[in-house]
Amino acid sequence: MSAACALAEAGFRVQLVEQRGYLGGRASSYLHPGVGEVIDNCQHVLFGCCTNLVGFYRRLGVANRIYWTSEMTMIEPGGRRSALGPFSLGPFTLPAPLHSALSFLNAKAFTLADKLALARAMRAMMKPATLIDTRESLGAWLRRHKQTEGALNRFWKLVIASALNAEIDAISVPYAAKVIRELFLNSAQAGSMGMCTVPLSELYASVPRFLAECCGSVLLNAHVEGAAWNEDSAQWLICTRTGELVSDYVILALPFEAMQKLLPHLPAEEGAEKLARQIERHQHWPICSVHLWFDREVTELEHAVLLDREIHWMYNQSKLQTGRGGHYIELVVSATRFFAALERKEAIALALRELAEFFPRVKEAKLEKVALVKEMHATFGVPPGIDSARPAAHSPWPNLLLAGDWVQTGWPSTMESAARSGHLAAEALGLSAENPLRCIEPDLKPRGLMRFVR
Numbered sequence: 473m474s475a476a477c478a479l480a481e482a483g484f485r486v487q488l489v490e491q492r493g494y495l496g497g498r499a500s501s502y503l504h505p506g507v508g509e510v511i512d513n514c515q516h517v518l519f520g521c522c523t524n525l526v527g528f529y530r531r532l533g534v535a536n537r538i539y540w541t542s543e544m545t546m547i548e549p550g551g552r553r554s555a556l557g558p559f560s561l562g563p564f565t566l567p568a569p570l571h572s573a574l575s576f577l578n579a580k581a582f583t584l585a586d587k588l589a590l591a592r593a594m595r596a597m598m599k600p601a602t603l604i605d606t607r608e609s610l611g612a613w614l615r616r617h618k619q620t621e622g623a624l625n626r627f628w629k630l631v632i633a634s635a636l637n638a639e640i641d642a643i644s645v646p647y648a649a650k651v652i653r654e655l656f657l658n659s660a661q662a663g664s665m666g667m668c669t670v671p672l673s674e675l676y677a678s679v680p681r682f683l684a685e686c687c688g689s690v691l692l693n694a695h696v697e698g699a700a701w702n703e704d705s706a707q708w709l710i711c712t713r714t715g716e717l718v719s720d721y722v723i724l725a726l727p728f729e730a731m732q733k734l735l736p737h738l739p740a741e742e743g744a745e746k747l748a749r750q751i752e753r754h755q756h757w758p759i760c761s762v763h764l765w766f767d768r769e770v771t772e773l774e775h776a777v778l779l780d781r782e783i784h785w786m787y788n789q790s791k792l793q794t795g796r797g798g799h800y801i802e803l804v805v806s807a808t809r810f811f812a813a814l815e816r817k818e819a820i821a822l823a824l825r826e827l828a829e830f831f832p833r834v835k836e837a838k839l840e841k842v843a844l845v846k847e848m849h850a851t852f853g854v855p856p857g858i859d860s861a862r863p864a865a866h867s868p869w870p871n872l873l874l875a876g877d878w879v880q881t882g883w884p885s886t887m888e889s890a891a892r893s894g895h896l897a898a899e900a901l902g903l904s905a906e907n908p909l910r911c912i913e914p915d916l917k918p919r920g921l922m923r924f925v926r
């Protein structure tokens with residue numbers, strides 16, 4: 473979608489082809505038949521540093537549908553809270569990377585030993601060396617940097633493992649360092665968290681309109697089954713389940729396993745085998761979400777990090793999404809194959825039991841309806857060495873570009889990586905068509921003292 477809109481705006485006649493009956497892919501919403509409500513397949517958060525995603529939303533005219541906040545509440549079982557966020561007193565703020573230092577020092581969720589260990593690790597992650605993939609896992613790196621149990625369980629295995637959606641032993645250090653720098657060190661703006669105030673698919677409802685205004689179109693329910701290159705006309709013939717299409721250029725913006733299925737139906741070309749080997753190295757991680765409707769408010773908080781339990785994040789959707797009635801709470805469980813393997817009944821019972829430990833009002837509230845969404849192929853992992861398995865936008869085929877969150881963007885499996893990959897593919901296509909474009913949005917510059925960290 474990001475590639476299509478950027479190219480359409482630049483004057484290309486674009487047709488966006490999607491196998492499903494709606495847009496959004498892994499970040500979409502739908503009417504859940506069990507509860508009769510439109511729900512997101514999972515809460516999707518973005519951050520201030522997601523400049524290409526925000527640029528895409530701006531292009532679509534939907535950037536005002538994102539609610540931004542810099543406050544994060546960590547809750548321990550029993551209900552004790554620690555509020556984290558940048559300090560400000562009128563116009564006075566603290567310079568990055570110290571902008572949230574006061575709330576961190578005050579946080580009851582961490583002991584003094586935890587705080588010292590975390591500060592040491594964050595300082596080490598500021599060094600450029602942590603941005604080089606030495607094939608060491610984050611788990612090994614953290615053991616080497618003597619992280620305490622509290623720091624490991626309440627920060628690294630929760631916040632960072634969730635952001636990268638994998639266990640710490642399956643995460644490469646440069647990706648963890650990138651998250652730490654962007655979310656906690658570079659600036660308060662880069663780390664501010666964005667949440668959509670409408671169901672995700674409402675954001676993308678503007679895509680067909682935007683493309684139509686630029687002489688483009690969207691073709692839904694059209695599964696692409698193969699493509700053939702016509703040397704004479706220098707065009708692609710795209711075979712979909714509903715018919716054939718002809719195009720000068722193609723961008724394949726598929727998840728890696730869909731790309732793997734399509735590969736045998738593309739022309740034989742030097743380099744295709746290498747791509748197949750790269751794809752084989754990717755692995756998926758699951759994310760689960762439990763959607764609960766109560767008869768009354770169980771918490772006044774908009775969102776929270778839940779410590780020491782299977783459930784990780786709470787989003788109060790009745791507060792976050794404007795126009796929602798009722799008392800709708802969404803719980804997110806990242807990177808745990810254990811929770812994903814539970815039966816529906818067991819998973820919901822566990823989630824409810826744990827939620828009551830954080831919010832006692834849950835015990836008195838009546839659960840009106842509930843939905844469990846398990847996304848087994850939610851994101852790809854970023855283990856040490858993964859960069860060599862992420863292809864660039866240029867593919868082995870003429871006039872065919874690759875996009876999707878898993879291609880070479882430097883970002884983990886996120887909407888920002890997807891949007892960025894689309895902009896990279898659009899720029900590559902523009903170059904081939906001798907119509908150079910500038911689509912990539914610049915990164916936010918580090919602020920305060922972080923400007924001097926090289």
Ligand SMILES: Cc1cc2nc3c(=O)[nH]c(=O)nc-3n(C[C@H](O)[C@H](O)[C@H](O)COP(=O)(O)OP(=O)(O)OC[C@H]3O[C@@H](n4cnc5c(N)ncnc54)[C@H](O)[C@@H]3O)c2cc1C
Nearest residue numbers: 491497498514516517696730759850876877885886887890
């Ligand atoms: C449960 C869950 C929670 C997540 N949480 C977050 C989060 O909080 N923040 C964040 O930034 N990211 C999050 N992500 C990751 C984010 O959703 C993805 O990184 C992003 O959506 C990937 O976009 P994409 O365009 O690369 O791929 P996709 O979204 O997978 O889009 C690919 C599209 O291609 C279509 N397609 C596939 N094969 C064919 C074919 N043969 N013909 C035609 N069409 C085809 C698919 O239907 C799909 O619409 C989450 C993902 C999940 C599943």
